[in-house]
Amino acid sequence: MEQQLRKMNYRDALNEGLREALQKDERVFLMGEDVGRYGGCFAVSKGLLDEFGPERIRDTPLSESAFTGAGIGAALGGMRPIVEIMTVNFSLLALDQIMNNAATYLHMSGGLFNVPLVIRMATGGGKQLAAQHSHSLEGWYAHIPGIKVLCPATLEDARGMLWSALLDPDPVLIFEPAVLYPMEGELSADAGPVAIDQAKLLREGKDLTLISYGSCLHKCLEAASILAEEGIETDVIDLRTLRPLDDESFLASVAKTHRALIVDEGWRSGSLAAEVSARIMEQAFYQLDAPVERICTAEVPMPYAKHMEEAALPQVSSIVATARRMIDG
Amino acid sequence: MTTMTSKPGQALVNREQSLHFLRQMLRIRRFEEKSAELYSAMKIRGFLHLYIGEEAVAVGVTEALGSDDAVVATYREHGHAMSRGMSMAAIMAEMYGKIDGCCRGRGGSMHLFDVEHRLYGGNAIVAGGLPVAVGLALADQMQNKKSVTCCCFGEGAMAEGEFHEAMNLAALWQLPVLFVCENNFYAMGTALQLSESVVDLTSKAAAYAVPTATVDGMDVIAVAEAAEKASDTVRETGGPFFLECRTYRFRPHSMFDPGLYRSRQEVEGWKQRCPIISLIRRLKDKGWIDDPGLERLEGEIATEIDSAVDFAEQSEWESVEDLTRFVYSDAGAN
Incomplete structure (x- = not known):
């Protein structure tokens, strides 16, 4: 039905x-x-x-x-x-x-x-x-x-x-x-309660894993569409639950794609992206074909002016560019 | 300075109750003296904040509470835990850090909790317990329970924003909280007049339209009477009440306090007003206790303390395999 x-x-x-x-x-x-x-x-x-x-x-x-x-x-x-x-x-x-x-x-x-x-x-x-x-x-x-x-x-x-x-x-x-x-x-119409202990794979691909959550997830999905047109297929993972982290989800994906890019709206130093990166390094180091990379918000208090705020936040263009570089080496 | 708004407790209510007060205060005093000794012997570690000198407050206030009422206290809460009915053994084992402690040794001296007696800590962030007390009272109000939440804190808490936020919310929503300010005149080592622009503490609660009273916190009968009136008001109106108990800490703030900020003369002056000695004097005047009776009481308390210490000594340490338990209720996630 x-x-x-x-x-x-x-x-x-x-x-x-x-x-x-x-x-x-x-x-x-x-x-x-x-x-x-x-x-x-x-x-x-x-x-x-x-x-x-x-x-x-x-x-x-x-x-x-x-x-x-x-x-x-x-x-x-x-x-x-x-x-x-x-x-x-x-x-x-x-x-x-x-x-x-x-x-x-x-x-x-x-x-x-x-x-x-x-x-x-x-x-x-x-x-x-x-x-x-x-x-x-x-x-x-x-x-x-x-x-x-x-x-x-x-x-x-x-x-x-x-x-x-x-x-x-x-x-x-x-x-x-x-x-x-x-x-x-x-x-x-019948949407109801959802599990809160699992990340979710929202798009499947074989070349690269994009790991994100919140508003940056949508930037990752947009980037994934652009990359697909170029023949780069990405897994896109929505972490959903930031504590406790569902390690299995991104480790399984990395085992398949061998490359991971984490997109996190937090500041880079001491970020959630740093934690996810460390867990991949600790548990899937030998699966990796390239270093784990991160795109985070620039380390400034958020500016007001539109162009400056856009420059501070992770954007689709930077996700696409970083992904290309990771694939092309 | 305001005048005492409640009568001094001249009338010893009756023999039985007066002797109960004496027993409770002496239990706390002797238990804490033993705790200090065990601290020096390195059996108890961390911070140890003694209530010695202030016993009349917890004992008097507890008298006004029923078993359904809740208590939120501070890191100086051995007296509240004991007068509420918790066993010396559970408290002592907790301070030893043993598994049979009331919190399995996870909390220590500053964090005593108990379900049966509705003791919600042992909060070691000054004023941190006040918003929680407001919430407990809110839950009672929303569930049409008639309980009172008694929230004890020192006068130092009144410089914190959380005091003012909590007082406003309790008054605004007319929540049944008995706020008990244990004014011992020093926030750790800083005197009241060095930390408050207005030293009349009741005026701060009155600013939120909360009814107030001040009582001599060295007189257990007076505290009990004032607390009973205060809790009656809370039960009748359903709203909060602020009771200031003026008291004094005979010992240092904690075991690490050199005591540089108070004169010996001042401390000795307050010791003359010791709540236990003065109650004994009054009981003797009435003929309700004599020296042999007192000796018997001391003997019973010493036995109770000895057995609490034995219990703590014999209790096991929790297995370190259980370290990550109680972070989440389901024990798995971390």
Whole structure:
């Protein structure tokens, strides 16, 4: 039977995921800055206040630390809170709660207290929002044991990761690339929860593995189409879950293609790309026909001017050029 | 400075309760004296923050709490854990780093947790527990539970942003949190007047329209009365209350503190107001305890401590094969 497809954007898919969670489990509630009456800074929670009321769609004061910590406490107290932090840069104001409490309670208490909390936030550049609203710190969060880090790049994941995250007994951070909110696409009518412990191979090829996540994934897919016209066939892997990493996915691909290029919107030094590269080196060194390469964001605070921001971020052209060089040697 | 807004606890409620207070304070005092000794003997390591001098606060406040209520405390929490009902053995084994410790030795002195007594740590980030307490109260409110969350912190926490954020949120959403400020006048080594532009601490809570009271934290009866009134208010209104308990730490901040920032005269002055000695004096005046009775009590406590130490000594070390357990609930992912 043919699947019925619906047109929607990434934002709608997130909204649908939230609505489903709120309908399915009365312990679920959403809190954050402007999630209610304003409808969410990026309009993700639009309409939810009318449907679920102010008890479950809670506008908070501008107190990232307090409402994130309150999410931890509410999770300990039997609820299933979803905390929305407006952008990743603001999450630094809640870093104490995320790092020192959410990530540690289970271990510090010798297994007595787990924290079933979901924190969502916008991440990344590409919208000319300059150096305090544009960074990609998800790789940084992926450094922390005790939390799980997800980054949905597709409508399917935007729709389905939330419920799976809510079923997880431990804190899960979901990073939503802000440039993807208006991304249009099609989602099957029966789309539902998705696995959150696996990367996904989105395109198959034999010559090179492109490894990415989030908004850069789409640049990789575009680059892969251009490369295919030139006869270069690439595997494109969406990491999806940045912690814990699904090593098997990219190791299997590298065993086939013998070349890997990692595209990561984080800064290069100490990046997630560095971690993936190291894991390939540690576990698949003798499979490689060329050094693993990385394309990351230039190591500058994000500039405002459009041409400068574009120069700072990984772009399709640089992915294509690097891939050609890796193949041609 | 504000005046004490609650009456001094002149009226010893009754013999049984007064003796219970004495026993609890003495248990904490003697347990911690033993802990200091074991620290010097290198049985206990890491940081060890003693509550000696401040026992009346935890004992008095705990009296106002029921078994369904929650407690969030700080890294100076042996007293809270014990007055809440946790066994000396579980705490001692934890400080030894042994598997039979309340947290399998993963937390140590600063991170005591207990499900049965709803103790949510042992938080060693100053003010870090306040937002969590607000969330516990939010969960109770949303589930129509009538519990109170008692959140204890030092006055040093009030210089942190998290104090102000948490106070505002608790007041804004009218959440049942009993905020207990244990004002011992020093944030580690920095005196209150050197760290706060306004030293009247209740005014900071009052700025968020949270009702407040101040009590002599060296008087366990007064603390118990004030805490009971405060928790009654929380239960009646469903909203928060801020109780300041003025107290004093007789020992250094931790075992690494040379104590350069307080005069000997000041410390001795406060020691004259020792909550245990003054309660004993009042009990004796009433004829509710005598020296043989006191000796019996000390003997019972010494036996309890000895057996806790034996328990900790005999407990095993957790296998290092289990190192990565409890990072995630499913134990696999990392």
